[in-house]
Amino acid sequence: MHWLLVITCTLLLVIGCGPNGGSPLPATRAQVKRPAPPADPVQFGRQVFEKCGCVMCHGADGKSGIANPNAKTKDIVPPLTYVAEGYLPAELKQFIRRGQPNIDKMNPNGPTPPFKMPSYGAWISDVELDALQKYLFSLMPKGEKEAF
Ligand code: HEC
Structure with missing residues (x-):
């Protein structure tokens, strides 16, 4: 019965390391293509916000950050609903790429706050960063700019 084993191994080899990155059959490969990013960048940005863990520190839709004693x-x-006011798009993207390695203390003699803004440059693609920026700008409450 070892011919069955040989056939199975050969099949596994062809499927696992085939020139088409998996399947030797082009039709099959076309069927399993990766999902494309959603056409709406704001929606895609929200997914990035959740996938990259921003939501864990800045809260759902950036509305309320978690406690960071002595920050x-x-x-x-900080919540992120008003970043559209404080940053240009390019500045915001740069900030997310670099993070903020030093965090300012409320009381200089108090303890160091536990959370810092991480640097995301190595983890987020340009497409994701663009969408993230558009999403964050969209969080600004409507009509707020005119109110000032
Ligand atoms: C580990 C917690 C943590 C995570 C995760 C995190 N941040 Fe932050 N973020 C912070 C802290 C803390 C600050 C405040 C930095 C400072 O002022 O020192 C901050 C600041 C910011 C600011 C500046 C806000 C302002 O008012 O100027 C932006 C924008 C921001 N984060 C976006 C993001 C995005 C986008 C992600 C995900 C890609 C993310 N953060 C993930 C902790 C986090």
Whole structure:
């Protein structure tokens, strides 16, 4: 019965290491192509926000950050609903790429706040970063700009 084993192994080899990155059959490969990013960048940006863990520190839709004792940003990780006011798109993307290695303390003699803004440059693609920026800008409450 070892011919069955040989056939199985050969099949596994062809399927696993075939020139088409898996399947020797082009038709099959076309059927399993990766899902494309959604056409709406804001929607895609929200997915990136969740996938990359931003949501864990900045809260759902960036509305309320978690506690960050003795952080100058009012003892919390800052919410992100107003970044459209404080950053140009390119500045915001640069900030996310670099993160913020030093965190300012509320009380200089107090403890170091536990959370820092991580650097995402090595983890996020340009397409994801673009979508993330558009998503974050979309969080600005409607009509707020006119109110000021
Ligand atoms: C481990 C917790 C943590 C994670 C995860 C995190 N951040 Fe932050 N983020 C912070 C902290 C803390 C600050 C405040 C930095 C400072 O002022 O020192 C901050 C600041 C920011 C700011 C500046 C806000 C302002 O008012 O100027 C932006 C924008 C931001 N984060 C976006 C993101 C995005 C986008 C992601 C995901 C790709 C993310 N953060 C993930 C902790 C986090």
